Amino acid sequence: MGSLDSNPATFDAFAADAEGFQPLNADDVRSYLHKSVDFIYDYYKSVESMPVLPSVEPGYLSRLLQSAPPSAAAPFDIAMKEIRDAVVPGMTHWASPNFFAFFPATNSAAAIAGELIASAMNTVGFTWQANPAATEMEVLALDWLAQLLRLPKSFMMNRTTAGARGTGGGVILGTTSEAMLVTLVAARDAALRRMGSNGVAGINRLTVYAADQTHSTFFKACRLAGFDPSNIRSIPTGADTDYGLDPTRLLEVMQADVDAGLVPTYICATVGTTSSNAVDPVGAVADVAALFSAWVHVDAAYAGSACICPEFRHHLDGVERVDSISMSPHKWLMTCLDCTCLWVRDAHRLTDSLETNPEYLKNDVTDSGAVTDLKDMQVGVGRRFRGLKLWMVMRTYGATKLQEHIRSDVAMAKMFEESVRADDRFEVVVPRNFALVCFRIRPHDGMTEEAAEAVNRELMERLNRTGKAYLAHTVIGGKFVLRFAVGSSLQEERHVRSAWDLITKKTTEIMSREM
């Protein structure tokens, strides 16, 4: 029937081509992946000895690799050789145990394996039907992690008690910024509806709030969502609250806005700021927000992972009264990039703003309302099999090992902090809450803040130039401060000890020159 049998010549000509190129030939896949695994094994064994921060100049790679795409195919070994020769020497090695900058991107064997399997299966679970296993695995992983964090059941998609579907929901996104953006849009639309707005009329009356220590990406997300830049409130903090948001001040600012005819819409509270690990008081912020019906989002990108330990969970007290919370296992829960978990208390508030229903994605299961299509909780449509690696991390290591991992990082940070405190030349600038120590060379001999910045900047640059440690800096309360973030997954106590030795040595060099 049809042209298939009537035109065999076409088929034969084509079949020859098809056999000529099989991009997913199982033997090739196995061979390429085995070579990649060998590379990774060698990399982990040798990364400690590589300079953490490379000494390459901008444009270095295009001088090493060909500038035009090749016309002909090449053996896989060619790409691997170029990775070894050209890519590795230009890497900032986040996997190095001598990496103390930013927050570490923690990782684990189970996570990498999970991502590998997801890459090979390469499914796109935009709707439940497009991949039931991927959708349900993501829901399960989020529910597991919610249990580890002791989040209220109202945030869970599958209530574990009755088996019934909860009103809450979660989704795994790529970044905290996306979690902020989608919740900002949901809060924006809800506020406009409450105002009786037709469309976006009145959007320039909506106001948003966060402490001045909040990550800059929050203020960017507000602009993306169309909030007026002049309505984005950055509330000053100080040493009196350890740079956490002061709820009294928040109340004053919000009330002043209401008095001026504006509409408080959204507050972002951070548990563990990027700059110094400051913690905004979640419960108190929620209480203030309730007075204005404003959405409260908790950004616990880094420190949320610590809250799987009972001794840190108090930082989330009051979370049962907020609207959404996000945290990123790719930061501190040994799950390779990217993996940001977002939970919302009322999933419908999110899907009301984000749902799409094109004809080609319609299906009976979606129509039945029995499932959540995860595309309706994110910016885009397409999505990887995101839940797998996170589930594999929890399945393989269990709560016990995950807690041990957090505690060992905190113990190392505490050890470093004690070293700093025991040396009069240094000071710890803000209290250490988790595994980040903010310290500096103490201003001495009547030094101005400018001079203190210069000497600390010099210390940082000297350290980083050695290739044996990489630290970043921040400014807190006008002070230039070094950030020492413990937790790179290959890190052991000896690396922290070596870094401290290097810091004291470089400081001695700098100070002896001052004499």
Next chain:
Amino acid sequence: MGSLDSNPATFDAFAADAEGFQPLNADDVRSYLHKSVDFIYDYYKSVESMPVLPSVEPGYLSRLLQSAPPSAAAPFDIAMKEIRDAVVPGMTHWASPNFFAFFPATNSAAAIAGELIASAMNTVGFTWQANPAATEMEVLALDWLAQLLRLPKSFMMNRTTAGARGTGGGVILGTTSEAMLVTLVAARDAALRRMGSNGVAGINRLTVYAADQTHSTFFKACRLAGFDPSNIRSIPTGADTDYGLDPTRLLEVMQADVDAGLVPTYICATVGTTSSNAVDPVGAVADVAALFSAWVHVDAAYAGSACICPEFRHHLDGVERVDSISMSPHKWLMTCLDCTCLWVRDAHRLTDSLETNPEYLKNDVTDSGAVTDLKDMQVGVGRRFRGLKLWMVMRTYGATKLQEHIRSDVAMAKMFEESVRADDRFEVVVPRNFALVCFRIRPHDGMTEEAAEAVNRELMERLNRTGKAYLAHTVIGGKFVLRFAVGSSLQEERHVRSAWDLITKKTTEIMSREM
């Protein structure tokens, strides 16, 4: 110096713990990855025999796996067993050669290897300094692909002629939606500035345009960016333009808006719509847009990959006059999810809206202006080593194999189309442009459109229930149509032939019942 030597007990106690759990132990990594590779090998060897669409019910996974996270660690084999027993049976197998739904998520050995290595290195290249190699590899991969697509040099970051940095730029994002969102925001802010707006005042005067065949995610992205829903124009198309955007109609609508005091801001032109692979005329749209200084974005998510072949490149004619273009190698260029490439002609228009500069990311190289920090071209801050797998695909297969891959998919689609045309019971509903065939059982015996929908829906459901093929549908010009998308990476001509045999068999069953 410091407490390190003075408190050895603390160290010893800690060291024991640290040795107890090494999440990135190289031997464990190798062992877990080898097991994963074996799983993947078996999966590719057997996926053809699995039902493409699973028969599981909502909630199936939580009935198979434990609902609470484990407390204790478990051997890695436990997770692998649960993947085999619980996850695989609930998968919609996008990797199956019998998958013909949506657009295929094409993949290759080189891409999976690249993603694996990126996952293991696990770097976060938000700034150039945070990973020079990752930043430069992404720029290089985008420049290579731009050359394959013969994009104008104005879209490239590194001009290959003089070696000087171009004014254009590219970035790899997760989804087309994000590419739309960031360009919409850039266009929105530029339009507001041109209006002399203070903040977002006047945002409700900005209008955006796209054909009614444009992906629904575009209209969602407009709402995310704060455009007024009543200002989002969905321009009707019809069979007269093969469902492509009619520039005359576009001009009329835009002029009417201007006459009404509105401000045309952005037009999205699609090359290869999701529904039926319709193509909007890029050059003609750009000419209309120029009259209003509106931003033109080209969404070539799927069909952009075909434009690496000279015979398809004409679909991009006029691209030198647009402002931005995006396409997704994760759809049709054998690069596993996710990988959406965005190029903009003037990178500053994007970074003007998206740049952030927190203290802890400041560094000399960024300050020098010699590099682009890719965080300033995307929604979030964090990012994977996104360029590696795309570069590895081009490095390993070369232009020749990539073109062969496109051509073989198109040839198979053409073969299928000829089969449909040769059977009087069927009709091809719109001309086939790439590797998607939109067809249906031809209405017969005075059938109404409702009856035609019913019989075609029944055919689709019968086909999908066999587990031997998975097709999706769409509605074009009021007609319910089956979409047959060729190109799953394990697909060969015999799978297309089998699917056609199955279609004719099921159609015969349905029609014989009608008699």
